[in-house]
């Protein structure tokens with residue numbers, strides 16, 4: 001999750017697009033490479049990791065959400081193509097909020113907001129495994145569920161409030 005200022009003239013095009021290559025293109029390339037092998041199995045599953053930030057953007061990391069919204073859309077399209085081909089491959093999208101005990105939280109302070117939106121790693125793993133057992137299409141873990149629900153009702157207001165809160 002790269003933070004950068006779009007007005008900073010020293011930011012290169014390579015820096016701007018690096019996480020698109022890792023998060024989105026990487027997911028697409030690995031999926032494409034493994035699909036023939038998975039299609040030969042009796043049953044298989046692909047789990048793509050998107051994020052709470054597939055639902056809302058953070059202004060200080062302006063391309064991260066674009067990559068995760070891309071992972072979300074790619075997973076939906078992939079699932080439909082697999083269905084159309086009659087293959088027994090499940091596609092599940094795992095959408096974590098901020099996960100405590102990962103290096104992402106090292107960069108955040110211990111404010112109330114972060115306590116509210118973060119989830120312990122063990123709980124994410126449990127939710128992910130339960131989702132896989134039930135062949136869920138999507139696991140919106142912890143605060144992601146709240147965000148996904150809220151964004152259906154007031155997307156512009158929430159995006160603006162959240163964006164300004166983080167930039168100040």
Ligand SMILES: NC(=O)c1ccc[n+]([C@@H]2O[C@H](COP(=O)([O-])OP(=O)(O)OC[C@H]3O[C@@H](n4cnc5c(N)ncnc54)[C@H](OP(=O)(O)O)[C@@H]3O)[C@@H](O)[C@H]2O)c1
Pocket residue numbers: 022049050051052095096097098099100102103104105
């Ligand atoms: N941490 C969170 O709070 C959080 C929240 C929501 C979503 N997510 C998502 O969950 C996933 C894992 O996050 P994490 O926090 O566990 O991240 P992490 O600890 O930084 O791990 C990222 C992994 O990606 C690999 N990687 C990074 N750049 C790569 C590249 N260019 N080519 C190949 N591999 C590369 C790293 O490999 P090396 O170990 O070899 O460097 C590492 O195994 C990510 O998709 C992230 O967006 C995380």
